[in-house]
Amino acid sequence: EDQVTQSPEALRLQEGESSSLNCSYTVSGLRGLFWYRQDPGKGPEFLFTLYSAGEEKEKERLKATLTKKESFLHITAPKPEDSATYLCAVQVAGDFNKFYFGSGTKLNVKP
Amino acid sequence: GAVVSQHPSRVICKSGTSVKIECRSLDFQATTMFWYRQFPKKSLMLMATSNEGSKATYEQGVEKDKFLINHASLTLSTLTVTSAHPEDSSFYICSASLGDQPQHFGDGTRLSIL
Numbered sequence: 001e002d003q004v005t006q007s008p009e010a011l012r013l014q015e016g017e018s019s020s021l022n023c024s025y026t027v028s029g030l031r032g033l034f035w036y037r038q039d040p041g042k043g044p045e046f047l048f049t050l051y052s053a054g055e056e057k058e059k060e061r062l063k064a065t066l067t068k069k070e071s072f073l074h075i076t077a078p079k080p081e082d083s084a085t086y087l088c089a090v091q092v093a094g095d096f097n098k099f100y101f102g103s104g105t106k107l108n109v110k111p
Numbered sequence: 112g113a114v115v116s117q118h119p120s121r122v123i124c125k126s127g128t129s130v131k132i133e134c135r136s137l138d139f140q141a142t143t144m145f146w147y148r149q150f151p152k153k154s155l156m157l158m159a160t161s162n163e164g165s166k167a168t169y170e171q172g173v174e175k176d177k178f179l180i181n182h183a184s185l186t187l188s189t190l191t192v193t194s195a196h197p198e199d200s201s202f203y204i205c206s207a208s209l210g211d212q213p214q215h216f217g218d219g220t221r222l223s224i225l
Contacts, residue, residue: 031211032211032213034213034214036216041202041219041221042218042219043115043117043204043205043206043216043217043218043219044155044204044206044216045216046113046213046214046215046216049213087154087155089214091211096210096211097143097160097162099145099157099214101154101155101157102154103153103154104154
């Protein structure tokens with residue numbers, strides 16, 4: 001059964017305290033893995049796409065990596081404005097309309 | 112980046128009213144649009160997928176006659192919640208994609224049925 005699991009469910013960090021969020025997936029075939037950021041009362045905002053194991057993408061304090069079983073979103077020296085829920089989604093190979101979303105990690109960065 | 116506009120952002124109406132939500136891709140032609148429902152502190156629940164000019168594909172458990180989806184053009188899809196009741200109150204989010212590209216989301220519609 002195809003599924004995506006994110007951990008931890010919630011993460012509290014002090015400003016400047018680096019950490020990583022995990023997205024584990026089990027799908028019949030991976031077309032792409034996507035990371036989104038969602039602020040309360042808003043729709044998800046696209047961050048990264050990863051297509052193959054070993055690929056890395058960076059944007060400001062965020063870096064996303066991908067293996068054959070999981071993806072990590074590394075947050076370096078986070079700031080309070082990085083507080084949000086981070087969602088990952090997997091697109092299935094052969095049916096690019098098929099996406100599976102994780103339940104998200106709610107990140108709270110305290111000043 | 113790609114922009115998806117969703118309107119209205121908030122609706123409050125009486126039970127029995129039908130409510131239409133619009134989703135527009137502003138700077139790209141969307142071959143596929145998706146409609147999601149999100150409960151508090153929960154992730155996105157896919158309701159249906161629609162391709163321009165075709166009937167929407169609904170997920171299991173989603174009532175087709177309750178949630179009418181129209182995807183009349185490559186830039187516009189609408190979701191109509193017919194005869195809405197309090198249990199239909201939720202946060203509805205649309206997204207749009209072009210081919211196998213990532214989905215880009217609207218900012219959601221908060222629907223409250225009294």
